Amino acid sequence: MASEITMGLAAFKSMMDIVGGMFALKSETEKNTAVLELQRRIFEAQSLYSTAVSRISELEQKVVSMETWACEKERYELKAVAAGRFAYVLKADMQGSEEPHQICASCYQKGVKSILQSKRTEVGRYRMLFCPDCNTELNLTVAV
Known part of the structure; x- marks a missing residue:
């Protein structure tokens, strides 16, 4: 410049x-x-x-x-969503009328708000969260 x-x-x-x-x-x-x-x-x-x-x-x-x-990032805090798996979770006092949700920790570090989506895998029936932007997958639990 x-x-x-x-x-x-x-x-x-x-x-x-x-x-x-x-x-x-x-x-x-x-x-x-x-x-x-x-x-x-x-x-x-x-x-x-x-x-x-x-x-x-x-x-x-x-x-x-x-x-x-x-x-925007002040509205979230890093929390464990499962053993050894972390995401940024919307703080309760910041929620307002917005649905509770988590955003991808990797995208958060890059300055991007990417809401994690829930899915179940057919093989093994694991419940997962995945990031539509960076394709991060968080294996949460084994379905019963």
Whole structure:
């Protein structure tokens, strides 16, 4: 980001140098060449400005996303859902009208809220929780 600003300022300085030097030019050819160079530098500066604006927008979106996740992740706590198997569980005081649920510990660490889904396997009839995003499976119990 700082390099784009530095390059933009350098482009602006060179444009000002060209404009300042245009007064000393005598022939039309020299003036036309200087105008073309100035136009090229203006286009270059506009391109750098556009890139910087785009990057700023990306960074602002990233900050908003990080702030949103910081608030959201405070609603969960790490708990054992079975022996040796962990998930982030919605805190009781944060539930409100939302159904109780667990989110994937692996996805949580990556800043993603992925609600674990329940399923039973046909082989052995194990009850499991699985993450639809990263395919993590937590074997919970043996069905009776």
